[in-house]
Amino acid sequence: MRVVTWNLWWRFGPWRERQKAVLAVLRELAPDVVGLQEVWAAGAENLAEWLAGELGLYCAWAPSPEPGRWRERIADPAGPGADPVDIGNAVLSRWPVVEQETLLLPAPADLADGRAALYARVAAPAFDIPFFTTHLTSRPHASAVRRAQVGALVELVARHRDGTAFPPVVTGDFNAGPDSAELRLLGGTHGTPAVPGPVLHDAWAHAAPNAPAATWSAENPYVTGPPGVAARIDHIHVGPPGPAGEGRVHGVRRAGHGPVDGVWPSDHAALVADLLEGDAPPFRAGRDL
Template identity: 35%
Template sequence: MSATRVLTLNVWGRGSAWRRRLPLIRDGLVRIAPDLVGLQEVWRKRSGCQAERIADGLGYHVTYGAASSRRGCATQGNALLTREPVARYDVLPLPVPDGVEPRSVLRAEVGATTVLVTHLTWEWEHASVRHQQVRFLADLTHLAERRGGRDVVLLADLNAAPDTDEIRWLTGRMADAWVSAGSGPGHTYTPANGFARKAREPARRIDFVLSAGPRAVHAELAFTTPVRARRRTAWPSDHFGVVCDLTSDPGAP
């Protein structure tokens, strides 16, 4: 049985140098050739959706789920790019207390797999909020497994490192592709990225591919190479992505 290649990337919305970053993201998708792509911080306006611009002409179906609305008609949310059509999908709000920016999870059925794409609350002091959110994700995973016997793949910016309580709790229930098949620390938000360096935050792994059912046979960082143009250096995003190959074949190496 062939592996399914999946990718997650926080595209940094309309952050710095979007016009220069867009072709870098598109070139990366062509080179990596993933079957499933989860994108976070995706903006959509009346003039169009960032995910549609990223996927234009590359053979992907685009599914979008808003998380929050800003400046009138503009929304920010999560998107899923798939080689085959999505059978059905919905957008579910994640638990957040009053005064905290809304968050959502995009849930889609693609073949025999339920794909969850999400972006958790980011503030350092909101670990308890993220713990509620990962419990919600675990409930969705259990529901998919129990009702339909479906594989589940989570493509997410979890905004917390693997050694935090909320991530340890979640990875006790879903397999972490990087732990299974990656090498090295796998930092996805790091000063090694010039855009992220400006935040003056420590390097850590906060972007994840998790699964229930399929297992990872390969995992590596993606979108790590900057391009210099017009005397400026641009990375595809302020995050590095994670790409991995998943298989449900028990005999696969």
């Protein structure tokens, strides 16, 4: 099963051209389940639903309950008679989403901009998949806020992880590196996990040695900052494999980290992980990492 996580940079930059580049990358990857952050919607238009329609996937969409601060940042705010632009998370899936829940993440008033986590229970043929995608606050000084947000996220995972052999899959833009205090709360291997119970393992541990890891890098023209800035702030975490190896990580890599017909799809690269479906062969033809 191929899993992707990707922050799509909302309505910033050349967003109309970028959405075509996003589609091209996802079409080539042929994912089974995708976690998306910074997805836009305005009136009858919805980027996640459009992508799902083009790719033949199901879509679960969760708009932010507090989009006001985001709307202040874009260059084309809604004018008289125009539809306001929403932002949110979404899950695209090859199989139906039979249950979903949106959790507003905690933040102090000066940082509260509607960041949320989306849970989607995906009904794959052999088992249900508890799938999560999230977008944590981005302020560099806000590690304590992100730790509280991870705590709320892990509690959401704990409420929905039972009832299936397939382990929970947690994706998203955490705005923090793999060695940060925030991410350590997921794994529990370098400290106490946010809540007792099964830990979540970083899929990147299965990447090829020396594989480029940065999902946020100054090589991307949309990224501002010092020339050498580079970090892996987007993550895929998976719970312990099921009894037949369900959910075991077979490989992981970046994607979408270059231009498509001259247009970079987003200011973030995507992450792609292939997870074993129990006793099934590791890959389907033509989809090797």
